[in-house]
Amino acid sequence: DTGVSQDPRHKITKRGQNVTFRCDPISEHNRLYWYRQTLGQGPEFLTYFQNEAQLEKSRLLSDRFSAERPKGSFSTLEIQRTEQGDSAMYLCASSFVTSGRDDEQYFGPGTRLTVT
Amino acid sequence: AQSVSQHNHHVILSEAASLELGCNYSYGGTVNLFWYVQYPGQHLQLLLKYFSGDPLVKGIKGFEAEFIKSKFSFNLRKPSVQWSDTAEYFCAVNAWSGYSTLTFGKGTMLLVSP
Numbered sequence: 001d002t003g004v005s006q007d008p009r010h011k012i013t014k015r016g017q018n019v020t021f022r023c024d025p026i027s028e029h030n031r032l033y034w035y036r037q038t039l040g041q042g043p044e045f046l047t048y049f050q051n052e053a054q055l056e057k058s059r060l061l062s063d064r065f066s067a068e069r070p071k072g073s074f075s076t077l078e079i080q081r082t083e084q085g086d087s088a089m090y091l092c093a094s095s096f097v098t099s100g101r102d103d104e105q106y107f108g109p110g111t112r113l114t115v116t
Numbered sequence: 117a118q119s120v121s122q123h124n125h126h127v128i129l130s131e132a133a134s135l136e137l138g139c140n141y142s143y144g145g146t147v148n149l150f151w152y153v154q155y156p157g158q159h160l161q162l163l164l165k166y167f168s169g170d171p172l173v174k175g176i177k178g179f180e181a182e183f184i185k186s187k188f189s190f191n192l193r194k195p196s197v198q199w200s201d202t203a204e205y206f207c208a209v210n211a212w213s214g215y216s217t218l219t220f221g222k223g224t225m226l227l228v229s230p
Contacts, residue, residue: 033217033218035218040125040223041222042206042208042220042222042223043160043206043220044220045219048217056217058217091159091160104165105162105218106162107152107159107160107161110159
């Protein structure tokens with residue numbers, strides 16, 4: 001399967017714990033995005049990378065959230081001191097962009113986080 | 117800031133009925149428009165997209181959408197739905213400003229009864 005993959009698919013954690021999610025984009029894609037989706041809502045943008053550079057962060061991304069893409073390939077999203085409000089599906093997407101023009105984003109299956 | 121409004125949260129149709137899902141966006145500049153679908157237990161998949169050119173775009177599985185710039189709308193249509201079209205449908209907009217952030221609507225859950 002050459003699509004976007006995410007790991008783990010499900011994560012249950014206790015409030016106050018730290019969690020880290022991983023996303024592997026489609027191999028030739030230079031952009032990688034993180035979204036969060038809660039029940040009854042569409043995905044909400046969190047942050048995105050072009051290669052290894054983090055270009056934009058949503059105001060939804062509090063100081064407890066950090067994302068990295070150290071070598072321009074896979075990315076990690078860490079949530080520190082989790083809160084019950086962090087319970088959501090965390091989606092990763094990737095795309096290949098040339099000449100500054102956006103292209104379609106391909107989504108992974110998501111990581112469902114439950115904070116108890 | 118851009119926003120997307122989907123008119124219906126839930127739609128129930130019988131097989132062979134025609135479908136139209138409404139989508140309106142608010143952004144004054146040039147936009148890219150998308151419809152994504154999420155089948156039960158699966159991840160988001162692109163149905164169709166509009167970047168420029170012919171405002172009537174055709175996607176997979178017989179879906180099409182029409183971009184009406186004056187109405188800031190990008191409605192999704194299918195002349196005859198099938199049970200397998202049961203899914204959640206999301207309209208999304210991306211302001212063509214060099215940034216890649218997609219803004220999604222809240223989604224429309226379509227249930228097609230056989």
